[in-house]
Every structure is written in C-alpha cells, then in structure tokens.
Amino acid sequence: MPHTSSAEQKTTAATPCLPRTLNDALALFDLPFMDLLWQAQQIHQQYFAANEIQRSALFSIKTGGCSEDCKYCAQSAHHQTTVEREPLKPLAEVLAAARCARDAGASRFCMGAAWRTPKEKDLDAVLAMVRGVKALGLETCLTLGLLQPGQAERLQQAGLDYYNHNLDSAADYYPKIVSTHTHDDRLQTIDRVRNAGIKICSGGIIGMGETRRHRAGLLVQFANLPKPPESVPINHLVSIPGSPLEALPKLDNFEFIRTIAVARILLPRSYIRLSAGRHEMNDEMQALCFLAGANSVFYGSALLTTDNAAPERDDALFRRLGLQAV
Numbered sequence: 001m002p003h004t005s006s007a008e009q010k011t012t013a014a015t016p017c018l019p020r021t022l023n024d025a026l027a028l029f030d031l032p033f034m035d036l037l038w039q040a041q042q043i044h045q046q047y048f049a050a051n052e053i054q055r056s057a058l059f060s061i062k063t064g065g066c067s068e069d070c071k072y073c074a075q076s077a078h079h080q081t082t083v084e085r086e087p088l089k090p091l092a093e094v095l096a097a098a099r100c101a102r103d104a105g106a107s108r109f110c111m112g113a114a115w116r117t118p119k120e121k122d123l124d125a126v127l128a129m130v131r132g133v134k135a136l137g138l139e140t141c142l143t144l145g146l147l148q149p150g151q152a153e154r155l156q157q158a159g160l161d162y163y164n165h166n167l168d169s170a171a172d173y174y175p176k177i178v179s180t181h182t183h184d185d186r187l188q189t190i191d192r193v194r195n196a197g198i199k200i201c202s203g204g205i206i207g208m209g210e211t212r213r214h215r216a217g218l219l220v221q222f223a224n225l226p227k228p229p230e231s232v233p234i235n236h237l238v239s240i241p242g243s244p245l246e247a248l249p250k251l252d253n254f255e256f257i258r259t260i261a262v263a264r265i266l267l268p269r270s271y272i273r274l275s276a277g278r279h280e281m282n283d284e285m286q287a288l289c290f291l292a293g294a295n296s297v298f299y300g301s302a303l304l305t306t307d308n309a310a311p312e313r314d315d316a317l318f319r320r321l322g323l324q325a326v
C-alpha cells in the first residue's frame with residue numbers, strides 16, 4: 001500500500017459497493033480483531049495519507065445551565081453537577097484562546113455552547129467570533145445546538161467552515177438518553193447545515209449502555225446520509241459525577257477500538273476524530289485507535305468542561321509513533 005506525505009486527502013476513484021447496511025456493519029464488528037484492524041488500516045491508507053493526524057482545538061464559549069436533559073452531559077440544568085452556569089464569553093477572550101490554539105499548532109478552532117438552540121441576539125455575537133477566528137488563519141467550527149430556519153445560512157455567510165451536531169446514538173436508543181429533543185430534530189439540523197453549504201461534523205458517544213447493534217446502527221446512518229459528514233467525532237463517554245450515567249460500567253476497550261475501525265471502513269472519506277475520553281486512555285489504547293483509522297484529535301488541555309490529554313503528552317506520543325500533525 002503506498003504511503004504519501006501529502007496532507008491532502010487522497011482522491012481515489014469511487015469504490016463500488018461500500019459496506020453500508022446494518023448487516024454489513026455487524027459482520028465487520030464480528031470479524032476477528034486483527035482482521036478488522038488490518039482491513040480498516042488498508043482502507044485508511046487507500047483514502048488518506050498514512051500517519052497524518054488533524055488537530056482541532058475546542059473552547060467553550062457558553063458553559064452550563066442548558067435546558068436539555070442529555071443524560072451524559074455535565075452542562076444540563078437537569079443534573080446536579082459541579083459545572084456552574086456562565087454567560088456567553090466576550091469576543092476578546094475567545095480570540096485570545098484561538099490565538100493560543102493557533103500558536104500551539106491547531107488547524108481548526110471549535111467553539112461550543114450549552115444551548116438547545118441559539119437565540120438571534122446571541123447568534124450575532126457568535127458570527128463576530130467566526131469572522132475573528134477566521135481572520136487568524138484558522139478553520140472555524142461551531143456547535144450551538146439545534147439550528148432554526150435561516151440560521152445556518154447566516155453562519156455560512158460569516159464564513160463558518162464546519163458545524164458540529166452529533167447524532168450521538170442510534171435512533172432507537174436516543175430516547176433512553178434524551179427526552180427534551182428528538183433524534184429527528186438533530187437530523188433536521190444536519191440537513192439545514194448541509195443545505196447551507198457548511199461542512200458537517202457529526203458523530204456520537206460510545207459507552208452509554210447501548211448495544212453493538214446500536215453502535216453499528218449509528219455508523220450506518222452516517223454512511224447512508226446523502227453525503228456523509230466530512231468529520232466524525234467518536235467520543236468515549238466521560239463519566240460525569242452527578243449525571244444519570246455516572247455509574248455505568250465502562251465499555252470494553254476492544255469494543256471501542258472496533259467501533260473506530262468500523263467507522264473507518266463505512267466512512268472511508270471522513271476524518272474520524274478520537275474525541276472525548278482520550279485523557280483516560282493510555283498511549284497503547286490511543287495507538288490502536290489510530291491503527292483502526294482515527295486521524296483527528298482534540299488538541300489542548302481541556303475539552304468543554306472536562307480534561308483532555310495534555311498537549312505535551314500528545315506531542316511525545318506522536319513522536320514515538322511517527323505521526324505527523326497536519
């Protein structure tokens with residue numbers, strides 16, 4: 001298999017018959033572990049430059065006090081967690097964080113808000129953040145919750161590159177996790193983002209008590225969108241004290257790695273981001289996730305309200321594995 005050093009995604013001719021049914025995905029999950037990883041790494045090197053990892057920084061522009069009841073989340077007003085409600089951050093603070101992220105080496109700056117949906121006056125302030133971050137030479141990404149008609153177009157006009165809106169779990173498991181909005185609501189927002197011409201970042205959380213069938217169903221749903229997301233964050237549940245999922249037993253690590261590998265095979269052209277939960281993973285676990293096809297991470301010492309793997313640790317790990325940050 002050829003190795004390229006180019007940061008460009010390889011433009012391979014369309015592959016006939018990509019696996020994309022639930023049965024295809026379940027059959028991949030059932031493969032012996034080594035065969036699954038071998039297949040995933042071959043697909044990875046067919047579509048992407050080997051050994052290259054994209055890095056995005058993440059910054060919370062509006063923390064806590066969210067009206068939604070997502071059972072995993074530290075920021076829901078429905079749960080007694082240690083996270084305090086804060087107002088929307090001022091532009092200068094956001095731009096200072098973006099400058100630090102750029103100087104540390106991130107290529108994209110993702111801004112997250114604990115909202116069900118953005119209010120119009122808040123959206124105006126966020127548009128100024130997008131323009132300011134872009135002017136620093138960074139790609140921009142926002143995650144603000146459900147978008148109302150016309151809002152995606154306004155974001156696109158401000159120059160937004162990516163909108164993150166996760167489906168989070170399979171449609172038939174989602175109601176066990178969230179009751180204040182539906183899986184269809186989230187699909188509608190993804191549709192609005194796509195129609196406005198913004199790139200999509202959409203993935204899920206693994207380890208919320210879902211079955212393998214649910215994990216397969218979520219990935220198959222992404223593969224069958226009219227155009228799959230350009231970026232697919234795979235989050236390992238971070239256990240939040242005071243949240244309803246606090247005491248769930250931890251998922252088997254090999255099942256998480258399998259999920260990454262199946263995502264890589266089903267979504268060969270998407271960046272697969274090894275997202276939340278890296279702080280709790282040892283170096284060998286992360287290396288297996290990269291072998292399974294993950295080629296993007298959040299880079300920086302914090303996620304939204306929880307810790308991320310420290311940048312110095314990432315730098316050392318990338319050096320030891322011969323991975324190049326792009």
Ligand code: SAM
Pocket residue numbers: 072073074075112113114115116143144145146164165166168203204205235236237238239240276304
């Ligand atoms: N409120 C917006 C929304 O729900 O889309 C944006 C912020 S929300 C915190 C963004 C994503 O963070 C969620 O969709 C979920 O995938 C992820 N997330 C939140 N809490 C998490 C946790 N404890 N463990 C893993 N991922 C988490």
Ligand code: DTB
Pocket residue numbers: 058074112143164166203204233234235238275276303304305306307
């Ligand atoms: C995504 O898929 N993961 C990020 C980002 N998109 C917004 C968020 C992870 C949050 C982890 C828990 C926390 O820090 O509160």
Ligand code: SF4
Pocket residue numbers: 066067068069070073074075076077113114115116145
């Ligand atoms: Fe609110 Fe988003 Fe957290 Fe759900 S995941 S409670 S919508 S911040």
